Amino acid sequence: MARILFSGGKVFDGSGADPVAADLVVEGDRIVEIGAGLHGPEQVVDCTGMTLLPGLIDCHVHVTVSDVTIKSRVENPFSYQFYQAAQNLARTLAVGITTVRDAAGADLGIKKAVEDGLIPGPRMQIAVSMVSQTGGHGDGWMPSGLCLPLGVPHPGRPSGIADGPAEIRKVAREILRAGADVIKVATTGGVLSPTDDPRHTQLTPAELEVLVTEAAMQGRYVMAHAQGTEGIKNAVRAGIRSIEHGIYLDDEAIELMLANGTWLVPTLVAPVSVIRAAQAGASVPESAVRKSKEVIEVHVDSVRRAVAAGVKIAMGTDSGVGPHGTNLDELPLMAGCGMSPGQVLAATTSSAAELLGYGDQFGRLATGYRADLAIVAGDAYELNHLAANVSQVWKNGQLVARDGQLV
Structure with a gap:
């Protein structure tokens, strides 16, 4: 299965805690690693200046x-x-x-x-x-x-x-x-x-x-x-x-x-x-x-x-x-x-x-969770502009939308 590294951004893990700088690795449809300075996968998504949210x-x-x-x-x-x-x-x-x-x-x-x-x-x-x-x-x-x-x-x-x-x-x-x-x-x-x-x-x-x-x-x-x-x-x-x-x-x-x-x-x-x-x-x-x-x-x-x-x-x-x-x-x-x-x-x-009864599957960026991601430009706490700032959407480890358009 392909491993994808989301590198250089901040991560909002879904808990309500403020976003922190971290990298995230997806393998197949799951999140397999989160941490600082991760390396390895051939496919890298540059998330510099962006925040990763759970889907x-x-x-x-x-x-x-x-x-x-x-x-x-x-x-x-x-x-x-x-x-x-x-x-x-x-x-x-x-x-x-x-x-x-x-x-x-x-x-x-x-x-x-x-x-x-x-x-x-x-x-x-x-x-x-x-x-x-x-x-x-x-x-x-x-x-x-x-x-x-x-x-x-x-x-x-x-x-x-x-x-x-x-x-x-x-x-x-x-x-x-x-x-x-x-x-x-x-x-x-x-x-x-x-x-x-x-x-x-x-x-x-x-x-x-x-x-x-x-x-x-x-x-x-x-x-x-x-x-x-x-x-x-x-x-x-x-x-x-x-x-x-x-x-x-x-x-x-x-x-x-x-x-x-x-x-x-x-x-x-x-x-x-x-x-x-x-x-x-x-x-x-x-x-x-x-x-x-x-x-x-x-x-x-x-x-x-x-x-x-x-x-x-x-x-x-x-x-x-x-x-x-x-x-x-x-x-x-x-x-x-x-x-x-x-x-x-x-x-x-x-x-x-x-x-919805999915608390152990979705809604968090944590190892073992489904690889659903919303990647937003800038500050994810700017709620009035969040929709316009959604840069990429990933569902089950697959890119499904970019800049408001399905791919």
Whole structure:
């Protein structure tokens, strides 16, 4: 196997400690040596003036969603989303993100296409569909009586709409059968759904407990779209692993998360992206724009208090709501909630890997870990410029992108 020496740069190991000058050797798809003044391999990558980061991880994307307008859902042919997904995955990989968790939309075929090398992209965990009650955040029913979900059900993406423990159990098993690595559930309303409110509580504790049980029996876990306070608490009490968004956290919710070791994936950029799209002229529903404006300030305050309390944070963007390839816009927003640059990068590497169950494989630059690298010019702590400074992306020991373009 070829040995590659990355020489002359600094290394951010993923732990949150500041970058230090070091060389790194990759053999095959693994990191085999880290230290100062390494020599030997014939292939040398000059990293002078650059910082080596672990491959970045986004814990909340929707690769089959490319915009949130009703127009696109009505006018695009059904299969168009899969070709867009290939483009979205490529754009995500090119900015240094080598692993993603798709939070509903991507089916097993998309994941397998990446794994088999048919299309370039980050490795994937998939939720397939989102479990939601009738009239809940995942129900695409419109006041006109038409149903326009973000993800139309198909044989590889079963409907997630269910009510009551028995229906919830059946739907969970169907989603797991379809290849889900994680079950996603909506325990509150949302910004984009037209008939509910982010503060509304959805599904009962008994329904949520069924999901956690079914996931655990298959060695899986549950992630919750949870924005309102009571829905967050219900999710945490039920044993759900991560709270996505977490807009309306109160002190009790934060204490429960700390006591249960629950993760927070803030997706701070999501409501910002809705407003940006509307300002750019996209036909975003007025209700979504209004709710986005209402939640931004309280969202930041909630995340700031969670960070201060020591809640475990992992990076996620809700990309699809915003453009794929702009994922790193989330990082300065996290810093604005009181996280140091080192903490932000750790949340985007080692912490994200731990949340996804990959903590012993990805997210760190250490011997034995998978050789996923994002090499950035200059100071990696300049989070506002990180995306523009990504010079090279390596996945499994192979160069996959240079200067924002796939190779």
